[in-house]
Amino acid sequence: MATISLKNLTKVYGKAEVIHGIDLDIADGEFVVFVGPSGCGKSTTLRMIAGLEAVSGGEIRIGDRVVNELDPKSRNIAMVFQNYAIYPHMTVRENIAIGLYTQNLDKEEKARRVENAAQILGLTDFADRRPAALSGGQRQRVAMGRAMVRDPAAFLFDEPLSNLDAQLRAQMRIEIKALHQRLGSTIAYVTHDQVEAMTMADRIVVMKDGHILQQGRPMDIYANPVDVFTARFIGTPSMNIIPSGLAGGPAAGDGGRPVLLGVRPQDLHVGQAAAAGGLTLAGPVTAVEPLGPETLVHFRVGEETVIGTAPATQIPEVGSEVSARAEDAQLHRFDAETEKALESR
């Protein structure tokens, strides 16, 4: 296992700079998830770490070696791809064994490692099948087996669960997390799914337009997003962001600059009467989403649509007037121009 360190890393395609000098240190055994919308540069960053994209500027270290100029095979990393990239003309066993292609091991040791990986991943019964005879989840496990068997310095995952259905994705999240705990390996994981990021990461790195906006433990980012983008991106449903004036508060903050208020739908309780302090919003219901344990209520406040939460038993009619309340402690304040958080809560 090893640390991964990025220093002032840049990537340029033609004249367009897509990664703008990012710095990041991934500790030995840490599970770091890069998250962000499509085109934010997270996959490019991962591919530069893997050696599949040339580095335009800056430095990548794996362990204590600078790897900028090294081939992918010389970096001692393993990668799992979005569409599995397991070879259709080889059996499961052959696919896993190909991970040991360059390693100078005797036949018995290779076979032992392959069997061991297949056993950990529950693939023993399918070892002689070809990928075409496997389900999506099994194929992704084969790809993980091929990565595992090499005992690499670090694992890189590039949106590995995107092709799976929701139920399988949830199951594989748990399996990957368990695998990390079992192997204690360094993992860099790219996803656009913030649920994956929240549930799996030791540390989340939020990226946008080739910059790192924020990094930290999942709950820290959830509780203290540094800007409107991160606030909206992390958490489901997204945080409500409304102009402070619309919410009945002062339209401008201390410096006279306009302020945005943020409140998570889970903190905005529909049906609670107005009280002193905190935030009270009211308006006509536009949609309701009964989720079972609770109901999400969409209602209009001025020009904005806001989402609040009602108890499972309260399902308001569409078109009816509702009011909702959040405690002051649950509110986030952002500068309306820079969209940066105004204070840490």
Added chain:
Amino acid sequence: MTSVTETPGLAMSRINPGAIIRWTILFIGGVLMVTPLLYMFSTSLKTPGQIYDLRLIPAEPTLANYIEVLREGDFMRWFINSSIVAVVVTLSNLFFDSLVGYTLAKFKFRGRRFVFIAILSTLMIPTEMLVIPWYLMSAQFGWLDTYWGIMFPGMTTAFGTFLMKQFFETVPDDFLEAARIDGMNEFTIWWKIAMPLVTPALSALAIFTFLGNWTAFFWPLIVTTSKELYTLPIGLTSFAVEQAIRWEMIMTGAALATIPTLVIFLVLQRFIVRGVMLAGLKG
């Protein structure tokens, strides 16, 4: 009346005029294709006196022609010559066309497009125009009347390169990148990972190249002068020039010559069908 036109009777609905026309055209096409083949086999079973008796099933079928053709020393020689030429050229095309096609499909380098267009543009030059430079070249290098002289113009083809490039473009880059991370060098990636993924194209190319070279007539006729180096199509014509046109012998030789082509087609056709099915599955 309206209800009748809206819901045609059962018998009416079963008759599809489009299908009748399609099947009729296909049937006629099939008959046109198969008839010469049947007459070839039929004539090969006839005695010289029966040649102009156009019955499909000979009155007195005989295998004497086959025995004579196979006893004739030169026939087996020509058969072997054709086999050597067709097999070597086919293997060469499979290797070099796919190597060039892969490079053009999967590597980005300056001039890639120019090279591809240059290769494609050679498809527009007719063989008849190329024969003279080929001949001059062969004469200069001493390749006339040699195996290499017969084979060299076809060792790589623009068509094969184009076909393989198009197929390699459908191979996802992730496979190749995964192999790079797994530690393979570029040649091994091509050989072990990319090539097995394009078996349908390789099979198609093998069939086309083999058949093309097995039946090649024009260039081998020009480049060979000694009888020992004749390929089958050239050799068969000698049945027509030495004494008289011996149709039964020509047809027997031709019937024997179709055997390898049938075998190649039947064996490789399975790979084409299987390859297409594989390609339809994800991962």
